[in-house]
Amino acid sequence: MERKTQKVKSLQKQKRKFRKELLFLLPSVIGVIIFYFIPFCDVLLRSFRPEFGGGFAGFDNYKAVLENKAFKIAVKNTLKFVVIYIPILLIFSLFLAVLLDYLREKQKIYKKIFLLPMAIPVASLVLIWKVFFGEFGLINRILSCFHVIGPDYFHTSFAFLVLGITYLWRNFGYDMLLWKTGIDAVDADLYEAAALDGAGFVKRFWYITLPQLKEMGFVIIIISVINSFKVFREAYLIGGDYPNQSIYMLQHLFNNWFVQLELGKLTAAAIMLACVIIFFVACIERILTPKEG
């Protein structure tokens, strides 16, 4: 027994020295440096270089970007998308998770089915979305039964709505499952105690479930943000390089600047976007980082 504790102590001592185990990190760290860190520094440097020739351009590129009309539109659309659809997605999927929890029966089959849209590749959706949302498509056919004449969803500002619906359709099951996992992990005793104290369903949800979902909530927010960037795929496959203006996202703009070799503007805009993301990470990282010893 004594020997064991001694061994444990020596193990703890070792922790402060250099550890061979860090070699396990090496491949990943080297890869991240080559494919992400060096490119980032390069982008940063480029953003201060003039569009043509060498030298130092100061903040000229940044100014040019901020005055650029396409940039304003793309920022507006991207921001609008994030601000409108992420909250809808989070609240809707949480609501569903609570309903599913309340339902108890048939949970498994619903979970399975709700996850399915995530598994449908973007390329498979392109044609069927035309059948649904085309000017003479299924949705408008149904609307016409109520004597409503539907718009052409792809070539008007309704495209933004189609993109939002696609995002919700694809992600609500995934987010719901994550919420449900969080709800399942809440200690059942707490509910019983609260129920004994006469707390109703709503109160129990508000005072017990919700606070315990905090950490899961942040993970879900991160995943939802990442997935919201991915709607570009649907937008691109449906609309190409220049879709309807309402779904012209930052990614379209970046791609087009890349093709036109407007690297000064591209890198300056990239750095600004990166700053926004770094700020976002700084806000939430404390909750997610494993503790340092």
Place this chain on the structure above:
Amino acid sequence: MKKLINLCMMFLVLLIFAPIFITIVHSFMGMSELELNIGGILSGSQKPVAISLLPSYPTLKNYKELLLYSEAFYQMFWNSTFQSVLTILGQVIVAAPAAFVIAKYQFRGKRVLFWIYLIVMLMPFQILMVSEYLILKNLFIINTHWAIILPGIFGTYPVFILTKVFMNISDDVMDAARLDGANSLTLLCKIVLPIGKGGIIAVMILDFLECINNIETPLVFLKDKALLPLSLFFPQVSIYNAGAVFAASVVIMLPTVLVFIIGDEYLETGFQAFQIKG
């Protein structure tokens, strides 16, 4: 109340299945029936769609056409397979040891490292695309499969998830193994990987989906049409190939849907890993 909830759920199930079902049904239709149903959408005439729930004259012609005669599709299918398999394997080989160290060891700079990984994970591809293009060019792998595979391997999303998965493994088990003289490599192979198997499979499933859907990198890093993956298969649809495109849609979704249905349990284990208190 329960009945009402069930009803709502059924409605959602319907919303999920409708597009999938209609795609499958149309993939079994002959040209004349497709023309009758969705001709208006494809030709731009003002004829509204008519959806039938079953094909009146079911045929496998579309699939035959697609698989036997469309060389481009066949090529893209193999490109996708090759790129996905190598990316996924590489990712797990790189990410699992890294996640193990981050989850189970204390070292200086861990917080900064995790911070950087989190940022890399959240950055849209377009931010780095210019410089990444140049790096891949300097490595002489631009316009090859490796231009897609290598940056994919070092994505940090798997590290992020696996760290969470491995943090759930109890320290007692590991300490016990250490006392028995196990070194870190044995710890990783004999304890962490087997216990974290569910999480690792979950990561692979999510990766697979990501690879199948990846259009950003092939769009920029591949110029050669013969290298493009399935995600960029979207030909000009006309009434003459609509059936084949529907069949293609079904073939493209088949692998991911199967993987999701089979790997369902593992995905849930993976999700549970998010729950751990840091």
